[in-house]
Amino acid sequence: MLALAAPDGAITPASANDARLAIIGQAGNLPPGDAAPFLAEKGKELKDPVLYVESAEAYNKAADAERSTDAAEEAKVQARVVLDMVGFLEGDSASEMWQPLEGDQTTVIKNRAKQAIEDADVLIAAIEAEREAANAPPPPPPPPKEKPPGRPLIIAGSASLVLGLGGLGVGSAGLALGAKNQKAVEDDTSIVGDEYDDYDRKGKNYNTMAIVGMAVGGVGVITGAALIAVGVKKNKKSGLAQEQRPTANVAPAFALGRGDAAGLVISGRF
Numbered sequence: 001m002l003a004l005a006a007p008d009g010a011i012t013p014a015s016a017n018d019a020r021l022a023i024i025g026q027a028g029n030l031p032p033g034d035a036a037p038f039l040a041e042k043g044k045e046l047k048d049p050v051l052y053v054e055s056a057e058a059y060n061k062a063a064d065a066e067r068s069t070d071a072a073e074e075a076k077v078q079a080r081v082v083l084d085m086v087g088f089l090e091g092d093s094a095s096e097m098w099q100p101l102e103g104d105q106t107t108v109i110k111n112r113a114k115q116a117i118e119d120a121d122v123l124i125a126a127i128e129a130e131r132e133a134a135n136a137p138p139p140p141p142p143p144p145k146e147k148p149p150g151r152p153l154i155i156a157g158s159a160s161l162v163l164g165l166g167g168l169g170v171g172s173a174g175l176a177l178g179a180k181n182q183k184a185v186e187d188d189t190s191i192v193g194d195e196y197d198d199y200d201r202k203g204k205n206y207n208t209m210a211i212v213g214m215a216v217g218g219v220g221v222i223t224g225a226a227l228i229a230v231g232v233k234k235n236k237k238s239g240l241a242q243e244q245r246p247t248a249n250v251a252p253a254f255a256l257g258r259g260d261a262a263g264l265v266i267s268g269r270f
Contacts, residue, residue, distance in 0.1 A: 009097075010096070010098075011047075013099060013101060013102035013105070016050070016099075016100035016101075019046055019048070020042075020046065020050055023046075024039075024051070027039050027054065031062075032058045032065060033065070035055075035058045036058035036059040036061075036062055036071070037055075039052075039055035039058055040052065040055040040078055043078075043081075046100075047085075048100050049082045049085040049086055049101065049109050049113075050109060052078050052079075052081050052082045052113075053078070053079065053109055053116065056075045056078035056082065056113065056116040057075070057116055059071050059072065059074045059075035059078060059120075060120055060123060063120065063123045063127070064123055067127050068127070069123075069124050072120040072121075072123040072127070073124070075116055075117075075119070075120040076117050076120045076121075079113040079117045079120070080113075080117070082109060082110070082112075082113035083113050083114070086106055086110045089106055148235040148238060149234045150230065150231030150232060150233065150234030150235040150238075151231065152231070153227045153228070153231030154228050154232065154235075157223070157225065157227025157228035157229075157230075157231060159224070160220050160223045160224035160227060161220065161224025161228065162220075163217075163220040163224075164218065164222070164223070165221060166217065166220075167212075167213045167215070167216035167217025167219075168213065168217030168218070168221065169217070170209060170210075170212075170213035170217070171211070171212070171213025171215075171217055172210075172213070173210075174206045174207065174209030174210030174213055175206075175210045177209075178203050181203040181206065182203060
């Protein structure tokens, strides 16, 4: 219980009200952070519970504006002083020389003090939650997306398959051009001498191209197919699907005539 000494002269509700009005008016021209201690000082000086409760409410306004838990705690201190004063006024030891409140005003001021304490507690909880959120570490980054384990094998197999198909395409082109040269010599009996030798040389080159292309192509296709099969099997076991299946398109290109030429067009996605 706050120990209160009655002032020298009798304080009535009317005299207390006259004294506090000017003070409350001055405080209204100050920001909450300055008004709160000013009201608290005058409340102590005049032993006025109304000025104390005004101080508590001003401290809460300052706490809200400045996000200050210290101001909210001070609001609770001022409000508890009010409750002590009101308790004294309501008790049997109340002095007739000190009656700053009248009638229902005592209950109103007591309720304002209790509300100030509740508001301060709400502010403190909110401000502390804001600070905790601001100081919280950022969430961890998402784990890296797991790639299908068979993907490297599928890529390697696709590359080998493309090369194998390319070899088969070159071999097919060699066979086609060799057959063309053979037919030209058989159909045209006027091809003799150097021209015949030129056809013969080309035919041998095309035959070599066909043999090498078919051999390399066969190995590439077999190897590529095996690697792709193993890669797909690994993906199925892991439960991870291949994001994008590799594809390959191979097509031979011919330029037939006196200066026979052959090539290969390869396109794909890996």
